[in-house]
Amino acid sequence: xxxIEDVCxxxxxxxxxxxxxxxxxxxRVAAGDFxxxxxxxxxxxxxxxxxxxxxxxxxxxxxLLGGQDITYWPEHRRAHQIGRLMQDPMAGTAxxxxxxxxxxxxxxxxxxxxxxxxxxxxxxARTLLAxxxxxxxxxxxxxxxxxxxxxxxxxxxxxxTVVPPRLLLLDEHxxxxxxxxxxKVLRITDAVVRGGETPITTxxxxxxxxxxxxxxxxxxxxxxxxxxxxxxxxxxxxLTVEALLALFxxxxxxxxxxxxxxLS
Amino acid sequence: MSAREIITLLELGLAYAILxxxxxxxxxxxxxxxxxxxxxxxxxAAVSAALALGGHPALGLLLGFAAGxxxxxxxxxxxxxxxxxxxxxxILVMTGLYSVNLFxxxxxxxxxxxxxxxxxxxxxxxxxxxxxxxxxxxxxxxxLGVGLCVFxxxxxxxxxxxxxxxxxxxxxxxxxxxxxxxxxxxxxxxLCALSGAVVAQAQQFTDISMGMGTVLVALASLILxxxxxxxxxxxxxxxSAVVGSVLYRAIVALVLKTSIPAYAVKLMTxxxxxxxxxxxxxxxxxxxxxxxxxxxxxxxxx
Ligand SMILES: Nc1ncnc2c1ncn2[C@@H]1O[C@H](COP(=O)(O)OP(=O)(O)O)[C@@H](O)[C@H]1O
Ligand SMILES: [Mg+2]
Numbered sequence: 215x216x217x218i219e220d221v222c223x224x225x226x227x228x229x230x231x232x233x234x235x236x237x238x239x240x241x242r243v244a245a246g247d248f249x250x251x252x253x254x255x256x257x258x259x260x261x262x263x264x265x266x267x268x269x270x271x272x273x274x275x276x277x278l279l280g281g282q283d284i285t286y287w288p289e290h291r292r293a294h295q296i297g298r299l300m301q302d303p304m305a306g307t308a309x310x311x312x313x314x315x316x317x318x319x320x321x322x323x324x325x326x327x328x329x330x331x332x333x334x335x336x337x338x339a340r341t342l343l344a345x346x347x348x349x350x351x352x353x354x355x356x357x358x359x360x361x362x363x364x365x366x367x368x369x370x371x372x373x374x375t376v377v378p379p380r381l382l383l384l385d386e387h388x389x390x391x392x393x394x395x396x397x398k399v400l401r402i403t404d405a406v407v408r409g410g411e412t413p414i415t416t417x418x419x420x421x422x423x424x425x426x427x428x429x430x431x432x433x434x435x436x437x438x439x440x441x442x443x444x445x446x447x448x449x450x451x452x453l454t455v456e457a458l459l460a461l462f463x464x465x466x467x468x469x470x471x472x473x474x475x476x477l478s
Numbered sequence: 479m480s481a482r483e484i485i486t487l488l489e490l491g492l493a494y495a496i497l498x499x500x501x502x503x504x505x506x507x508x509x510x511x512x513x514x515x516x517x518x519x520x521x522x523a524a525v526s527a528a529l530a531l532g533g534h535p536a537l538g539l540l541l542g543f544a545a546g547x548x549x550x551x552x553x554x555x556x557x558x559x560x561x562x563x564x565x566x567x568x569i570l571v572m573t574g575l576y577s578v579n580l581f582x583x584x585x586x587x588x589x590x591x592x593x594x595x596x597x598x599x600x601x602x603x604x605x606x607x608x609x610x611x612x613x614x615x616x617x618x619x620x621x622l623g624v625g626l627c628v629f630x631x632x633x634x635x636x637x638x639x640x641x642x643x644x645x646x647x648x649x650x651x652x653x654x655x656x657x658x659x660x661x662x663x664x665x666x667x668x669l670c671a672l673s674g675a676v677v678a679q680a681q682q683f684t685d686i687s688m689g690m691g692t693v694l695v696a697l698a699s700l701i702l703x704x705x706x707x708x709x710x711x712x713x714x715x716x717x718s719a720v721v722g723s724v725l726y727r728a729i730v731a732l733v734l735k736t737s738i739p740a741y742a743v744k745l746m747t748x749x750x751x752x753x754x755x756x757x758x759x760x761x762x763x764x765x766x767x768x769x770x771x772x773x774x775x776x777x778x779x780x
Contacts, residue, residue, distance in 0.1 A: 289650065308640040329633070
């Protein structure tokens with residue numbers, strides 16, 4: 215589904231602030247895979263997502279989605295194939311518009327249709343919101359700006375999957391939430407990704423190693439712009455956080471910077 | 479106030495309500511201050527007057543709107559493709575339009591439309607008592623208000639609103655914000671020009687400097703309306719534009735009845751807008767001052 219071939223990305227080249235964010239990184243993700251991604255601060259995780267989403271382009275290398283070379287497609291051109299959620303709960307929704315208007319906008323995306331939703335679509339939107347179990351289906355005319363961070367992130371999740379994208383990118387989308395809301399949004403994430411007729415191919419960055427090992431069917435670990443560990447389902451089976459860190463230390467001949475990484 | 483005066487203020491209020499709707503689209507929906515307005519207002523008036531003189535008053539309104547939309551497109555291209563700041567863009571296009579407007583007016587700085595048929599002429603036979611202009615304007619303003627409410631519920635309209643609300647989100651969805659901004663600016667300036675076109679035919683007079691200060695008038699009207707109307711979204715904005723615009727004209731008419739000189743109106747308008755813009759800051763300062771005073775008093779009591 216997604217193929218990344220030998221991409222490099224250096225920020226501010228030729229200055230004192232030169233920073234190589236990705237170094238000859240290659241990756242293949244099969245359709246229906248749910249890949250969790252971990253790595254220290256500045257490992258290049260978000261940069262990888264930005265290249266896939268088209269926020270900026272790689273210096274070298276190619277990005278292919280469903281066999282199509284999208285390396286230099288502008289962001290909005292690939293957007294209807296790629297759903298994206300950020301850490302900031304404010305990023306994915308329009309605060310001044312109601313829940314219904316936000317969802318309508320998402321449902322009309324990628325269609326040629328000009329006007330609002332049919333009754334069936336409205337029902338579907340309601341069902342999807344009801345599945346979040348937050349009572350949002352009864353607050354369709356509430357402005358999104360009045361919702362809590364967790365609620366906004368849940369609405370963003372519905373918005374980016376209501377028309378199933380080919381690829382879903384989740385960049386620490388629970389990091390700004392309190393632990394309880396974070397757990398809830400993760401549960402919803404799992405349900406949304408696997409809830410459709412076919413599962414949505416998903417990449418999820420998380421700073422929580424335990425979450426990374428629990429969710430999805432494959433885990434990547436990045437360091438200094440390279441993929442250090444690539445663990446498929448059997449390899450992850452029964453792997454503890456400690457064992458994973460040991461594996462990292464062995465590969466990189468250094469200890470993993472546990473600073474910001476939550477172990478539990 | 480005499481019936482004649484009430485009719486005049488309703489005419490002006492309704493004609494300028496269209497301008498406030500346009501300003502609502504840029505300042506509120508798109509959240510971008512656009513000064514092109516002043517130029518496109520006069521452009522609409524000029525086109526409308528020129529075509530009315532040529533015997534096509536209705537076409538004058540239509541082409542007036544189109545000309546304004548074109549001016550909006552220039553602004554949009556400078557802003558999005560050229561990455562020029564909104565204020566500077568507005569000033570650039572507005573200044574350029576001054577020459578264009580004079581050109582449309584055949585080099586004359588004013589065009590009287592006395593004894594020329596306007597869109598209001600056929601209405602005279604239908605609506606008695608001098609209310610024919612008010613009737614047609616009310617119809618036009620209602621149609622535009624409803625039309626805009628419908629538009630802003632369409633997928634394109636929702637995208638335009640989202641652009642003003644959270645541009646990052648729209649860019650991450652499959653819509654180009656360059657396009658949504660262009661749509662908003664064309665629509666807004668089309669409306670401003672239509673307002674000028676209507677004013678020209680209602681007053682049967684067009685002047686090259688009639689656009690001066692219109693952004694503030696429209697904004698002040700909108701703010702007046704918004705303080706009166708609760709709720710949110712587009713319908714409230716449309717109603718605010720109409721109610722506020724009529725109210726603004728009523729206030730101006732009342733002021734002119736007092737001994738306050740007419741030239742004070744602009745200052746009052748500016749003060750009104752400044753007060754509205756400063757309101758949150760003033761309110762915060764006031765609350766803080768009150769809290770400080772209370773605390774000081776408590777200490778003094780001990
Ligand atoms: N837009 C940018 N400009 C300059 N440097 C950047 C930019 N984005 C990321 N970087 C740098 O690239 C490196 C990788 O960043 P990032 O991919 O955001 O890391 P993370 O794995 O924490 O998400 C960091 O050193 C960061 O400072
Ligand atoms: Mg990051």
